[in-house]
Amino acid sequence: MIARHRPLVDHWDWQRHALCRGMDSSVFFSPQGERGQARRAREEKALAICARCPVHEDCARTALRAGEAYGVWGGLTEREREAALLRDRARLHEQNSQVSAACARMPGNAEQQTPRTVGRSDSAPLWPTT
Numbered sequence: 001m002i003a004r005h006r007p008l009v010d011h012w013d014w015q016r017h018a019l020c021r022g023m024d025s026s027v028f029f030s031p032q033g034e035r036g037q038a039r040r041a042r043e044e045k046a047l048a049i050c051a052r053c054p055v056h057e058d059c060a061r062t063a064l065r066a067g068e069a070y071g072v073w074g075g076l077t078e079r080e081r082e083a084a085l086l087r088d089r090a091r092l093h094e095q096n097s098q099v100s101a102a103c104a105r106m107p108g109n110a111e112q113q114t115p116r117t118v119g120r121s122d123s124a125p126l127w128p129t130t
């Protein structure tokens, strides 16, 4: 079978339509030590641009998948992306717990069988003890 992959350029094609293309990136990334009102004001400016961007969903998805730690991407601030990733991890953990619990309840699960004595009339050990 021949594996068909999309050309790499397709993954980034959305960036050609980015509203921020050619803009000063300092609107989207905080300078070192930026805090409080200055940070909020800069983020609001960036978020207003993202809100009008035709590719904000692709942008947000790419940033979340890549675990982008810095900047405003796809209409999400650093803190919003971090919160979304934490929610996602918690949801995955919950799903894994449910799958593990369901597997443990399945008939034939090794933990539910009585090893060594199943089908035997006595419970003598299977190997000599002396």
Ligand code: SF4
Residues within 6 Å of the ligand: 018, 019, 020, 021, 028, 049, 050, 051, 053, 054, 055, 056, 057, 059, 060, 072, 073, 074, 075
């Ligand atoms: S969503 Fe925002 S950061 Fe992403 S491409 Fe559009 S304008 Fe740029």
